[in-house]
Amino acid sequence: MSKLLSALIAGLLFGLGLLLSGMSNPAKVLGFLDVTGRWDPSLALVMAGAIGVAFFAFRRAERQSHSLLGEPMQLPDKSRLTVRLVLGSVLFGIGWGLAGICPGPGLILLGMALPAGLGFVLAMLLGMLLLPLLLRCCS
Amino acid sequence: MQIAWEVFTPAAALAGGALIGLAASWLVLMNGRIAGISGMLGGLLDRAGDWPLRLAFVLGLLLAPTLWWGLIGPLPTIQLATPLPRLLLAGILVGIGTRLASGCTSGHGVCGLSRLSPRSLLATGCFMLSAGVTVYIVRHCLGWA
DSSP: OOHHHHHHHHHHHHHHHHHHHTTTSHHHHHHHHOTTSEEOTHHHHHHHHHHHHHHHHHHHHHTOSBOTTSOBOOOOOOOOOOHHHHHHHHHHHHHHHHHSOOHHHHHHHHHTTOHHHHHHHHHHHHHHHHHHHHHHHHO | OEEOTTTOOHHHHHHHHHHHHHHHHHIIIIIOOOOOHHHHHHHHHTTOTTHHHHHHHHHHHHHHHHHHHHHTOSOOOOOOOOOHHHHHHHHHHHHHHHHHTTOOIIIIIIIIHHTTOHHHHHHHHHHHHHHHHHHHIIIIISOOO
C-alpha cells in the first residue's frame, strides 16, 4: 500500500471517529467543558476509548525503528516541560472554550461545507502563521 | 455537579473514541507518524518536505463527512451558536496556542497520553483547565450563549 493512501485512510478513520463520538458538534464539547453547569461527560469516554486502543499501538511502535510500510518511526523525543508548552496550551484552551472547536472538528465542520467551519479553519491557519511573527517581535 | 443524562451518549462516545484510537494506531504503525492534527496543518503551512503525507491525512479528515454520508446516511447534528467575531478569535487562539505548544487534543490529548508523555500530560491538563475556566467565564459570569 502506498504511504499516501495509508495516511488518507488514517485521516478518514479519524474523521469518522470524530463524527461518531459526537465531538464534531461544538455544543457537545462545550457541554463537557461546562463542569459547573449541566455536565455531559461524553468527551471523557471518547478520550478513554481512544487512549485504550492507541496505548497498545504506541507501546509496539516505541520498540520499532521502522513502520510496517518501511518509514522511519518519527516519535517526539522532547521531554522538557517548558513555559512555551504551558503558555501555548493555556492559549489553545481559551480558544477551545470560546467556541468548542479544536483542530480536528474544525476540519470536519469545513468538510461538511459549513461556513462557520471555513471561518474557524481560516482563522486557525492565520494564528499558526502569526505565531512565528509574534515570536520574532517578542525576542 | 449535575450530569446532563439526556445528552450523555456513552456508547457512541466510547465507540467513536476507539475509532479515533484506531486511526492514531494505524498512522503510527503504518507510517510511523503521530496523528496530531495541528502539527500536520502546521507542517503543511511550512511546506515541510513530507507535505504530501500531511495533505493526504488532512484530506482524509475533510472527506470523512462525505464518506459518512455515503456509507451511513444523514450527518450528525451540529449545534454552533458562537457569533462570528468570537468564532474567529477562537480560531486564531487555537492556531497560535497549538503551534506554541506543539500539539492539540489529538497530538497531546490522544497520542501523547497514550505514550504516557509527561509533556503531553502537562499540556492536556493546561488546555482542559483553561478551556473549562473560559466556558465558566463565558457562560456563568458574562452570561453569553
